[in-house]
Amino acid sequence: MRVLIAQTAQDVAKIAADNVLEGLVAHGAGTTPVLGLATGSSPLGLYGELARAVKEGRADFSRAQGFALDEYIGIPDTHELSYRQTLINEVCQVIGLPEQDLHTPQGIADSVQAIEAAARDYDQAIATAGGIHVQILGIGSNGHLGFNEPGSALRSRTRIKRLAAKTRQDNARFFDGIEHVPTHCVTQGLGTILEAGRLVLVATGAGKAEAVTACVEGPLTASCPASVLQLHPDAVLVLDEEAAAGLKLREYYDDAAAGLSDMQLRVQ
Template sequence: MRIIIAKDYKEMGKKAANIIASQMILKPESVIGFATGETPLGMYKELVDLYKAGSLDTSKITTFNLDEYYRLSHDNPQSYAYYMHENLFKHIHIELSRTHLPYGMCEDIEEECTHYEEKIKNAGGIDLQVLGIGRNGHIGFNEPDVKFEARTHMVELDQDTIEANARFFPSMEDVPKQAISMGIKTIMGARKILLMASGAEKARAIYDAIYGKITPELPASILQLHPDVTMVLEKEAASLLTIVQGKQTREFAV
């Protein structure tokens, strides 16, 4: 596991974008798994800037998102499909047929989840999966549980997650309580994983994900078993890690 500590949010986004850009340059037809939320916004801006500068060809990539709220249509401003369109897809050259998210308005959850897994398989699997991390250690929407969920599935969101997402909705009652998410086995099937985190409220989850025991009660801890994980952490999110102080950016392996 490689840990990169950035001095601030902007540097975190730039370093994460450079990792994704390198993947696209080395393999133009890469399959990229994307994440949503506040954490990767800076990364998406940096990717758009690289594209506009003529430094990045995005025309051949295929994308799969981690998750989508259940019962939010893709044109809902709070949906993750809308988020991806506004923050990335409409600013770069990519055919929308090459972009994929779970369909939150589906009538048959099991069929939708199976179909999503089939699309990932047919694309050749995910080359690089981007992750955030919740305050409770969730990745995707895989909440702390008594077991690791294997594949794409329906999740019941924890109260902590609902409260964290409430700022994006008019009221607590409007926050979705369910979502469709890639499972842990799907995420672990990616050839490379890039996890981003910012803010002191993520520090404990980051520490436990790296140094704690591997347990479904902290889903991100499973990443200890993946052969190629890079964490790009803003310094406050890395504040509980033991590092040599004195430089604005540190890189080390655990």
């Protein structure tokens, strides 16, 4: 796990975007990248920097496929508060990813069984696409990853989950009161997320500091779903100073971020 700490939100966005682009190359995306996409405020700057890379000719997402982390149950995918519409507005129209190649979990069906079957098909669709080259992530204030709330199985697959009360409270600002926030969602499982080639997690603000510390330096535990990043061979966390405030090994992370340039290959 690499922990990269930046001074400003703009720096966080640029560093995160650079790591997404580097991850696409490292994991063999070629001209048909497959991106895992997160919603929320944390990755917005990252998407803006990816758009800059497209404008400058350093990236092209016109043949990309995107897979959303999650979707609410009970909200049509044409609704303005659905995650599909959010990603169309905040990703497809920003970086040039074709809307028809944006995949989102199915949150509307005639039965629970139909949603469960569609969730299994979602994992298969990711596999059919060749797997996700780079998965973009945020982290919830309670440590959730996607909508994998505390207590989620560490090897879980895409499935139905009930939203924690804290998550519903955090998301109520987007709705006309908490009573309108959906109670359930479909989310990629932690096991699904871990199959991506690279994970790039962005976290900013003091409200994420406790969750970030538990993710990076706490035990591997279902109590902090994001701690599964400790198991991934190519996970990158990009933080601002407030989100990194609780890290006890800050000095080491800063030294490690310098890379290999100062490594001594021979004892002098």
